[in-house]
Amino acid sequence: MRTVQVELGDRSYPIYIGEGLLERAGELFALHEISRKSKLLIVTDDHIAPHYLALLEDRLQAEGYQTKAHVVPGGEASKSLQVYEEVMTTAIQAGLDRSSTVVALGGGVVGDLAGFVAATYMRGIDFVQIPTTILAHDSSVGGKVAVNHPLAKNMIGAFHQPKLVLYDLNTLLTLPPREVRSGLAEVVKHGLIWDEAFAGWCDEHAAELLALNLPALGYALERGCSIKAQVVSGDERENGQRAILNLGHTIGHALEAVGGYGTLLHGEAISIGMVGSAMLAVGRGKPADILPRTKSLLEKFELPTAIPEGWEDEAILSAMMHDKKFREDQMVFVLPDRIGKVNIVKDMTVAEVKDVLGRLREEKQHV
Amino acid sequence: MRTVQVELGDRSYPIYIGEGLLERAGELFALHEISRKSKLLIVTDDHIAPHYLALLEDRLQAEGYQTKAHVVPGGEASKSLQVYEEVMTTAIQAGLDRSSTVVALGGGVVGDLAGFVAATYMRGIDFVQIPTTILAHDSSVGGKVAVNHPLAKNMIGAFHQPKLVLYDLNTLLTLPPREVRSGLAEVVKHGLIWDEAFAGWCDEHAAELLALNLPALGYALERGCSIKAQVVSGDERENGQRAILNLGHTIGHALEAVGGYGTLLHGEAISIGMVGSAMLAVGRGKPADILPRTKSLLEKFELPTAIPEGWEDEAILSAMMHDKKFREDQMVFVLPDRIGKVNIVKDMTVAEVKDVLGRLREEKQHV
Ligand SMILES: NC(=O)c1ccc[n+]([C@@H]2O[C@H](COP(=O)([O-])OP(=O)(O)OC[C@H]3O[C@@H](n4cnc5c(N)ncnc54)[C@H](O)[C@@H]3O)[C@@H](O)[C@H]2O)c1
Ligand SMILES: NC(=O)c1ccc[n+]([C@@H]2O[C@H](COP(=O)([O-])OP(=O)(O)OC[C@H]3O[C@@H](n4cnc5c(N)ncnc54)[C@H](O)[C@@H]3O)[C@@H](O)[C@H]2O)c1
Ligand SMILES: [Zn+2]
Ligand SMILES: [Zn+2]
Numbered sequence: 001m002r003t004v005q006v007e008l009g010d011r012s013y014p015i016y017i018g019e020g021l022l023e024r025a026g027e028l029f030a031l032h033e034i035s036r037k038s039k040l041l042i043v044t045d046d047h048i049a050p051h052y053l054a055l056l057e058d059r060l061q062a063e064g065y066q067t068k069a070h071v072v073p074g075g076e077a078s079k080s081l082q083v084y085e086e087v088m089t090t091a092i093q094a095g096l097d098r099s100s101t102v103v104a105l106g107g108g109v110v111g112d113l114a115g116f117v118a119a120t121y122m123r124g125i126d127f128v129q130i131p132t133t134i135l136a137h138d139s140s141v142g143g144k145v146a147v148n149h150p151l152a153k154n155m156i157g158a159f160h161q162p163k164l165v166l167y168d169l170n171t172l173l174t175l176p177p178r179e180v181r182s183g184l185a186e187v188v189k190h191g192l193i194w195d196e197a198f199a200g201w202c203d204e205h206a207a208e209l210l211a212l213n214l215p216a217l218g219y220a221l222e223r224g225c226s227i228k229a230q231v232v233s234g235d236e237r238e239n240g241q242r243a244i245l246n247l248g249h250t251i252g253h254a255l256e257a258v259g260g261y262g263t264l265l266h267g268e269a270i271s272i273g274m275v276g277s278a279m280l281a282v283g284r285g286k287p288a289d290i291l292p293r294t295k296s297l298l299e300k301f302e303l304p305t306a307i308p309e310g311w312e313d314e315a316i317l318s319a320m321m322h323d324k325k326f327r328e329d330q331m332v333f334v335l336p337d338r339i340g341k342v343n344i345v346k347d348m349t350v351a352e353v354k355d356v357l358g359r360l361r362e363e364k365q366h367v
Numbered sequence: 368m369r370t371v372q373v374e375l376g377d378r379s380y381p382i383y384i385g386e387g388l389l390e391r392a393g394e395l396f397a398l399h400e401i402s403r404k405s406k407l408l409i410v411t412d413d414h415i416a417p418h419y420l421a422l423l424e425d426r427l428q429a430e431g432y433q434t435k436a437h438v439v440p441g442g443e444a445s446k447s448l449q450v451y452e453e454v455m456t457t458a459i460q461a462g463l464d465r466s467s468t469v470v471a472l473g474g475g476v477v478g479d480l481a482g483f484v485a486a487t488y489m490r491g492i493d494f495v496q497i498p499t500t501i502l503a504h505d506s507s508v509g510g511k512v513a514v515n516h517p518l519a520k521n522m523i524g525a526f527h528q529p530k531l532v533l534y535d536l537n538t539l540l541t542l543p544p545r546e547v548r549s550g551l552a553e554v555v556k557h558g559l560i561w562d563e564a565f566a567g568w569c570d571e572h573a574a575e576l577l578a579l580n581l582p583a584l585g586y587a588l589e590r591g592c593s594i595k596a597q598v599v600s601g602d603e604r605e606n607g608q609r610a611i612l613n614l615g616h617t618i619g620h621a622l623e624a625v626g627g628y629g630t631l632l633h634g635e636a637i638s639i640g641m642v643g644s645a646m647l648a649v650g651r652g653k654p655a656d657i658l659p660r661t662k663s664l665l666e667k668f669e670l671p672t673a674i675p676e677g678w679e680d681e682a683i684l685s686a687m688m689h690d691k692k693f694r695e696d697q698m699v700f701v702l703p704d705r706i707g708k709v710n711i712v713k714d715m716t717v718a719e720v721k722d723v724l725g726r727l728r729e730e731k732q733h734v
Binding site for chain 2: 085092093097119120144152158
């Protein structure tokens with residue numbers, strides 16, 4: 001079992017990564033003094049529940065925990081105020097009190113939703129995450145929880161750190177392959193922003209990771225979580241350096257919005273965005289090898305590096321300006337200095353971005 | 368102008384109390400570095416808006432603030448997730464960003480609702496309170512914000528401290544008299560739990576306070592806020608001593624629920640509850656004068672001290688057990704030791720409480 005400690009003063013918590021942790025859930029909850037006095041609420045989705053819910057409930061009950069489960073439909077649409085209210089209703093009807101704990105068994109959707117319930121039920125109760133996607137290594141660090149407003153994503157939320165994260169690698173074996181690749185894009189991102197050696201390791205071990213080799217995955221998730229933890233520890237509330245985590249996200253978010261959410265998965269969209277950031281950086285005089293190295297790394301993970309045909313520059317650019325409220329020649333981007341190090345650049349011009357969008361549309365897809 | 372500083376480390380903030388503070392809102396916002404870059408959202412209700420909204424907007428705009436107002440219907444029903452979502456929609460449409468501030472102009476309802484919006488809009492933005500009721504002196508200290516769930520009051524919320532509280536005494540002049548009395552019940556409570564001399568001062572100045580003599584009110588609100596601030600500073604998240612603020616509330620909440628919310632106002636209900644607590648304390652051997660002194664003090668404020676006719680003990684008791692999930696002979700009560708000092712007692716029996724409910728029904732109303 002690997003452990004990453006997220007250091008946030010009195011809100012510090014461990015992430016355990018390993019095979020078979022669901023079997024040990026009861027024991028690990030007890031070790032971390034999750035209260036047995038009050039009921040636990042497990043939130044999960046209907047893709048995950050058939051595989052893992054019974055096992056989790058069984059292992060918790062065997063250690064004396066009382067549990068209640070709430071299963072939401074799989075997919076981003078469950079991150080809504082309406083589903084949030086339904087989960088709250090279940091929590092109240094099940095008699096959860098201030099000593100209760102909300103447990104998220106699932107990917108980023110379930111984690112964000114259940115985390116926001118935990119942050120606001122009776123003004124905040126304990127929270128445990130049991131991530132079941134690779135992408136959720138990202139959401140398991142940093143305490144950002146949220147639901148979407150019909151007008152904008154992640155608009156309603158809080159910062160609420162979990163007490164404990166249990167990452168059972170076995171659960172990843174049922175992940176759809178496209179979700180595997182999308183999640184690995186965020187792992188690669190953590191290498192690109194912080195650790196050249198880890199980026200190189202990803203490059204070498206891409207095939208194993210795609211094949212869900214569990215020891216390789218365990219190492220990749222440990223490094224991913226621990227890089228994110230280092231960044232977040234210095235800036236819990238996102239006032240400064242935490243922004244470097246957004247490498248590829250300015251273009252990526254715009255692509256997700258223009259395509260309609262779900263057309264491109266999040267990891268796919270930021271993959272294209274990271275190629276765009278490399279182009280912008282090279283255009284500003286950074287070493288030319290950043291671009292081919294970034295591209296070939298992402299291609300090894302079978303991730304897209306080009307904007308799909310027919311998506312208009314104007315629509316993408318306007319989504320970008322709208323999302324971040326940029327002014328004309330003061331667009332903010334996270335750009336690589338080299339592989340393993342990034343900078344925040346605040347004076348990117350619309351002309352430079354337009355140029356790069358054009359080049360990203362012409363990129364050949366090598367997949 | 369009087370100032371109470373609420374000491375909570377890097378979440379400390381001042382409460383300004385005085386006449387004509389609305390006129391100075393722009394200046395005071397600027398002094399406290401409320402950002403002028405981003406739009407302010409003023410949340411208020413339709414009883415308050417006709418009196419004070421135009422003045423507030425005018426004074427803020429005169430100092431260079433851009434404002435948007437959202438007016439909700441007056442009354443507890445506006446503390447709902449539905450109204451919360453409507454306020455969020457306004458905030459997004461008005462283009463509020465992470466540097467924006469939510470301003471609550473109103474009583475506890477508007478304060479709790481707007482505060483929960485501020486706590487969760489983009490994971491938390493700045494919050495300023497402009498209380499317009501006497502009762503809201505209580506909600507302006509401590510950072511508790513919430514909306515109601517159809518199944519239970521204040522179930523969904525957060526702790527979110529304001530940056531600043533502006534208490535303009537002039538706004539209290541339009542308060543309905545019953546709201547004045549109800550609010551003064553919480554002022555008296557602060558004397559009863561913490562400060563015998565202040566309880567005595569209230570006793571002497573009841574007539575002036577009821578007549579809305581502003582210098583007297585200013586002093587009473589200053590003392591009320593500062594007592595609450597002292598209690599809260601030692602226990603921001605309500606793990607211990609903060610519970611003493613609940614004097615009279617165990618019985619009071621049950622009475623509010625049994626009567627149907629709105630039948631008894633909150634201050635009226637806790638007034639009866641405080642008499643009950645005095646009875647319980649005397650029954651446990653505390654000085655006998657606690658009871659007549661508590662009763663006569665509340666009567667001076669024309670507050671009820673008896674349970675209305677026809678309200679069944681069984682219903683009240685079951686609301687109490689349900690609300691706090693007490694076990695049979697381990698009911699938790701805040702009880703006076705003497706005037707100005709209370710204790711938390713955890714082994715109150717159903718029999719003792721039943722006896723006191725009986726006596727509270729037989730109390731003669733002297734009002
Ligand atoms: N809080 C944060 O810091 C943060 C960071 C990144 C992303 N996010 C959020 O995370 C969400 C995306 O997360 P995600 O990619 O995990 O999406 P997800 O939770 O929707 O999971 C992707 C899909 O895989 C299914 N699934 C999950 N685990 C499975 C398993 N083990 N076996 C079979 N199927 C499984 C899900 O039902 C879903 O259909 C977005 O809403 C995003 O905003 C949050
Ligand atoms: N957050 C906390 O710590 C805390 C503490 C105590 C109470 N509360 C909450 O506060 C609420 C009760 O607060 P409240 O008693 O202020 O109720 P309120 O906000 O409903 O105000 C009472 C009534 O007076 C009207 N009103 C308010 N100011 C006025 C003015 N200046 N002139 C004319 N009319 C005016 C309102 O429209 C309303 O009809 C409850 O929801 C309670 O849960 C919260
Ligand atoms: Zn991301
Ligand atoms: Zn109260």
